[in-house]
Amino acid sequence: MMKSYRAAxxxxxxxxxxILAVLAVLWVLPILYLIVLSLREEPGAYTPYLLxxxxxxxxYTALFTDTALFNxxxxxxxxxxxxxxxCVISTVTILMISYCFSRLRFPSRRRFMNVxxxxxxxxxxxxxxAVYHLLKLVGLDQSLIALILVYSSASCLGYFIAKxxxxxxxxALDEAATIDGANRNQIFWKIxxxxxxxxxxxxxxxxxxxxFADFIFVSVIMKDNYQNxxxxxxxxxxxxxxxxxRYFTRFCAGAVLIAIPITILFLCMQKYYVEGVTGGSVKx
Amino acid sequence: xxxxxxxQLHPVRKAIVGVRRGIIGFPKTVxxxxxxxxxxxxxxxxxxxxxxxxxxAAFVHGDFRTRLSFLILGLGNAFRGQIxxxxxxxxxxxxxxxxxxxxxxxxxxxxxxxxxETQQKVFDETEGIYIYxxxxxxxxxxxxxxxxxxxxLLFIGVYLWNIxxxxxxxxLQEQEKPLPTFRQDLHSLLDSRYxxxxxxxxxxxxxLFTILPLIFMVLIAFTNFDKDHQPPGNLFTWxxxxxxxAMFGGNxxxxxxxxxxxxxxxxxxxxSTFSNYIFGMILALLINKKGIRFKKFWRTVxxxxxxVPQFVSLMLMSxxxxxxxxxxxxxxxxxxxxxxxxxxxxxxMAKITVLVINMWVGIPxxxxxxxxILLNIPxxxxxSARIDGAGPVTAFFKITLPYMLFVxxxxxxxxxxxxxxxxxxIYLLTRGGPLTLxxxxxxxxxxxxxxxxxxxxxxxxYNLAGVIGVIVFIITATFxxxxxxxxxxxxKEEEFQ
Numbered sequence: 001m002m003k004s005y006r007a008a009x010x011x012x013x014x015x016x017x018x019i020l021a022v023l024a025v026l027w028v029l030p031i032l033y034l035i036v037l038s039l040r041e042e043p044g045a046y047t048p049y050l051l052x053x054x055x056x057x058x059x060y061t062a063l064f065t066d067t068a069l070f071n072x073x074x075x076x077x078x079x080x081x082x083x084x085x086x087c088v089i090s091t092v093t094i095l096m097i098s099y100c101f102s103r104l105r106f107p108s109r110r111r112f113m114n115v116x117x118x119x120x121x122x123x124x125x126x127x128x129x130a131v132y133h134l135l136k137l138v139g140l141d142q143s144l145i146a147l148i149l150v151y152s153s154a155s156c157l158g159y160f161i162a163k164x165x166x167x168x169x170x171x172a173l174d175e176a177a178t179i180d181g182a183n184r185n186q187i188f189w190k191i192x193x194x195x196x197x198x199x200x201x202x203x204x205x206x207x208x209x210x211x212f213a214d215f216i217f218v219s220v221i222m223k224d225n226y227q228n229x230x231x232x233x234x235x236x237x238x239x240x241x242x243x244x245x246r247y248f249t250r251f252c253a254g255a256v257l258i259a260i261p262i263t264i265l266f267l268c269m270q271k272y273y274v275e276g277v278t279g280g281s282v283k284x
Numbered sequence: 285x286x287x288x289x290x291x292q293l294h295p296v297r298k299a300i301v302g303v304r305r306g307i308i309g310f311p312k313t314v315x316x317x318x319x320x321x322x323x324x325x326x327x328x329x330x331x332x333x334x335x336x337x338x339x340x341a342a343f344v345h346g347d348f349r350t351r352l353s354f355l356i357l358g359l360g361n362a363f364r365g366q367i368x369x370x371x372x373x374x375x376x377x378x379x380x381x382x383x384x385x386x387x388x389x390x391x392x393x394x395x396x397x398x399x400x401e402t403q404q405k406v407f408d409e410t411e412g413i414y415i416y417x418x419x420x421x422x423x424x425x426x427x428x429x430x431x432x433x434x435x436x437l438l439f440i441g442v443y444l445w446n447i448x449x450x451x452x453x454x455x456l457q458e459q460e461k462p463l464p465t466f467r468q469d470l471h472s473l474l475d476s477r478y479x480x481x482x483x484x485x486x487x488x489x490x491x492l493f494t495i496l497p498l499i500f501m502v503l504i505a506f507t508n509f510d511k512d513h514q515p516p517g518n519l520f521t522w523x524x525x526x527x528x529x530a531m532f533g534g535n536x537x538x539x540x541x542x543x544x545x546x547x548x549x550x551x552x553x554x555x556s557t558f559s560n561y562i563f564g565m566i567l568a569l570l571i572n573k574k575g576i577r578f579k580k581f582w583r584t585v586x587x588x589x590x591x592v593p594q595f596v597s598l599m600l601m602s603x604x605x606x607x608x609x610x611x612x613x614x615x616x617x618x619x620x621x622x623x624x625x626x627x628x629x630x631x632x633m634a635k636i637t638v639l640v641i642n643m644w645v646g647i648p649x650x651x652x653x654x655x656x657i658l659l660n661i662p663x664x665x666x667x668s669a670r671i672d673g674a675g676p677v678t679a680f681f682k683i684t685l686p687y688m689l690f691v692x693x694x695x696x697x698x699x700x701x702x703x704x705x706x707x708x709x710i711y712l713l714t715r716g717g718p719l720t721l722x723x724x725x726x727x728x729x730x731x732x733x734x735x736x737x738x739x740x741x742x743x744x745x746y747n748l749a750g751v752i753g754v755i756v757f758i759i760t761a762t763f764x765x766x767x768x769x770x771x772x773x774x775x776k777e778e779e780f781q
Contacts, residue, residue: 097482097483109479114765121701126749130427154494157494213593266587
């Protein structure tokens, strides 16, 4: 009896391993293929065969040497600049808003929260035309500062997860600090924030990554100012119909280069990421 | 079942009861929601009434210094020694008047017509060249009028605050109490009025970059700002509800497109939310099954796909799945097909493809999120289920799913709304295509938002985009307000602390 139970268990586990292996291949294969494509010597997006006939590193070097039309290094530094600034500004503002809604009690708090919730539902790019002309009015159109402003203001409304996290920190701590003579500003910086490492890391990570992913806002704000493109929009230009044949493999190389640091960053911060999301957005 | 019985239930049973209650109580929740809106509006007008009453009282009971601040802001405070406070009020007044005189009023004056003079080409005799006269620009008129109205509202707020502050100082002086110094005011901003400090920067940002554009786009829905009316060459003007009536009946093709895209948007949102969620959970269960080794390795493999920026993987996928792309080449070499599978070029096929690819993108993510919660389900529940003869499938549907649904409702709602507005997956994979002549400038996989995007950026039919935006916005806002405010986590907000 015991033996057959063990055998059955081994069989089901074997099946689970098989399923996991198949799934893992399905998930990783496209990414491996991206790397293979980035090393292909022949140009063109579509080939009648799967594996390249010859391999080369030219696609990578060309990204940094052939910068007349597609200035990859410039886009990279633009994106990094915007990402770092956005990360700092939006992390601070999101935490401020979340703390405010979670801990402070003031008139119309609920109303503010609901307005924030509704505004967050608004498809952002619909407002881009108006935003573009506002930025133009103050002479900020087609500039990186404009991007930072737009991203930061868009992220303000994503305070729900951080608020949920702050809600779980016991209030007794605040009260104890108040008795010791701390004001609310001090409580925020010296008590709540140090206890909220996961959510700080989560917020910083998501707002750092956002500029790497967006290309709608950039395309509306930058128009044809190629010098100020970010990486996503720049790479998107490489696979438009006119450029696809010539630049497809270079697009792959550029994509790999950008994916590597983000992947590493993400894997390092994974723990915080999970704690942040599950601690904040999910509770019974 | 009363509350005591409920609390004594096993957590999982509690979850099941909770989900059932939520579903049964939904109509009531909707009723409460509209009741709350009504109360909110009533409260708003009561608030305004109170403000007016207070202002009148301040005028009636105020001395000349308080009354002077009805005209010159901050004077009431400045006379009583609160110099900095008074000066700040005064600067607000100067700034507002300067803005209105130099900039705002010229636009605000034309808001009724949105401009009458188009740009003209005139021959300049002295220079011998054609020059353009500066005509009106409907779009700038509308945008800056909205800005001016918002600033006016803000100024009214400051104005009332100034009167209140002056009257309050007067009262304090009459009671012979000390007036708060500027230093004390600043300190209160870090303590008792800390919320003002925390909320001001975000409110300014959101007002400028979200609320102002939102009002602008809503107003655009009532104009004829389409590709034939592009200022400054052609002006646009108010046309009332014509755009809405065109959408709902006036224009058959438009209405047909809208209904079909709305339907597809819902199918897409529902299906992609739940497929990602359930399969992600199953994946998490498989990885965490007892006896499976290298858990960390498996998890990392799937997480890598989250970490790769979405636009990269999506653009790659759209190339791989093209008619001549790698997947078709692979299938042909394997001998499974003789002609290319139209993954992205056939309407029905493309819909299935985007759903499947979305699973590829989303499953690792929900796996990551659900893992932690799954581990919290008490093991003995499964144990007793097994003894009662339940197989793994039954256990999943009777225990795992109800519990998870209960705990992760907020997450699911966020996901649902995000999927209604899921621009990236659709646009980067198919660009909304394949196009069809039955639709008005839309493809078969277009969501309402991608259709909206095309109307804005590609077609410049801003009025149509405004209509679509208003509708999408009403749907998502109503939906999420109802669910958030009735969800367990909102109600239990206070209990948690």
